[in-house]
Amino acid sequence: MSNISTIIPYFARDKNSNSRLSNNIAIESMAHLGEVIIYDQSLSRIDAPAFGHPNIHYKHAPLKFAVPFSPGVTRNHAISLAKLDYIFLLDVDLLYSDRFYDCLYQQAHELSHCTNSAFEMYPCLYLTKEETERFDGDFQGCLESFLRGENHRVEGIALASSCLLMNREWFLQLGGFDEQFVGHGGEDLELIDRLTRHYPIGPRPADYGLNIKAQHPGDYQGFRRYFSYYALPHLFAGRFLVHQWHPRPLTHPYHKRRADNDQLLEQMLSRSEAERGPLKGPVVPCHDLHGELPDFREWMIRLQEEAGYPVNEYPGLLRWQDGITPKRPLWRKLRKLYLNPRAFFRDMFKPTSL
Incomplete structure (x- = not known):
């Protein structure tokens, strides 16, 4: 038997959720x-036939009435049942390629020869509704479409994601997911903050505490840009996942908590080292970049061109392709205004990147 416990939190949000599981x-x-x-x-x-596999352990623990679903709390419960050395976090909406699967065991093996605080974080491409309905396993085609700056197959990317591979004992020593986060968002980024604090890839920038989202990684700021130094090399190596589209209704208690979680995350990540309290263990630098961090945009362009994607033909990490109309339907704008009015008005006046 290999040494990875794959952790899948679950809560049925709609009629399609059960089939995805x-x-x-x-x-x-x-x-x-x-x-x-x-x-x-x-x-x-x-009840599903696959759950009869001897290595698949299905635990049904229904939430009490009126308690919102919390992915972090649910993952904590699941990880308490894990028996193996490494944990990999996977959500039911995510799919991965054979190439990713083949690499995962090797990466766990490599981590076992590093410090316990070492971890891997894998990017996610967000499929459009249409691509989700017709997706046939063409992971590479979706990646290349997005890198070309198209938006009919992939509507966005998350370099920093909850798809983490890490040592189980170290996760427990860190205290697991912070259970203050209830509902959608925040708990994964807060955990990544603690992981990177003990396994830094370089000095944290002055704007680290900024919680500002961006459509394209070239526009990332704050902690999202810093986290991306860990994840971007996986993208060009084919070690990424795709997220299947699903509705996010405003009235659902799970999604209504997003704005509160964003504010909590921003407060927590803007704290000084003194306010954070003592470290849970030693600080062991990640040696991937060997010292000072390079300029992010320049480094990103260099990596993609070394991987065979010249930026003049593949501008997607910086902007949409010329002639592509950004998909910004009215319902999405209203959703953002409802959930996070501060971010809505801030983005209205943000200059467009070149």
């Missing part, structure tokens, strides 16, 4: 890397 062949394949722990907090239990 019970029919997700990615879940069954992950069982061959060790074990899969599915922690289901939906009201109704799911």
